[in-house]
Amino acid sequence: MINGNDQAFRLLVEKYRNDVFRTIFAVLRDQKEAEDAAQEVFMKIYTALPHYQNQGFKTWITRIAVNHAIDVKRKQVSRREDIAEDLEQQLVAGTPKDSVEKEIIKLDRRRLVRKKLDELPENYRDVIYGFYIAEKSYQQMAEEQNVQVKTIETKLYRARNWMKKNWKEDDFS
The missing domain is CATH 1.10.1740.10 (RNA polymerase sigma factor, region 2, helix turn helix motif)
Known part of the structure; x- marks a missing residue:
């Protein structure tokens, strides 16, 4: 052309x-x-x-x-997660010995949750992360993904059902 x-x-x-x-x-x-x-x-x-x-x-x-x-949005989220991990590590380094164990357990749980989120099918991962981790509203996510709010509601409903079906509470302990 x-x-x-x-x-x-x-x-x-x-x-x-x-x-x-x-x-x-x-x-x-x-x-x-x-x-x-x-x-x-x-x-x-x-x-x-x-x-x-x-x-x-x-x-x-x-x-x-x-x-x-x-792609840019994913890189931003990744950078924010890296910054959060750095802050978490600084917290662990600066706490008294008796609460260090609690902080380590918290960090392990967060890593486990992140790992489990990565197991979600990609089309569910975005809405679960957006709603529960980034605390975005249905409206915000709908605008970002250029879809109707009802589509976000449906994706979240299906994602929750997928998690109920595929995950057990023992997976997180």
Whole structure:
């Protein structure tokens, strides 16, 4: 389609930048992060253009934007978990001996819960993490995932049923 024509690509960016930004912002909910991610998406689009096969351009770039935004969001969550672990380790290091055992038990339980969350099917993991760990509302998660609130309710219902069926209380002790 464009094959290295920088002027044509500038026009493409001009035409679709607001759509790409809105798509990314819906996932990230942070203007600065969304602006940075939008630039990265256009770089991805530029390098992927030779592979584009004329099957709905706006849909194609939107899919690239959504996938990139989800990747950025996952990295943010991962960074937050790393920071939380560092803080937990500092807590353990600075506590009196009698409460060190309690802190270690808490840390072990958290690790176990994280490990169990990783066992969840991916489509359930996001809603369980969002609702129970990140304490997001149904509405927030629906906006981030660009779905209806009812979809979030259904996913949470199914995720809870999956956990009841596949996990035992003994798994957490």
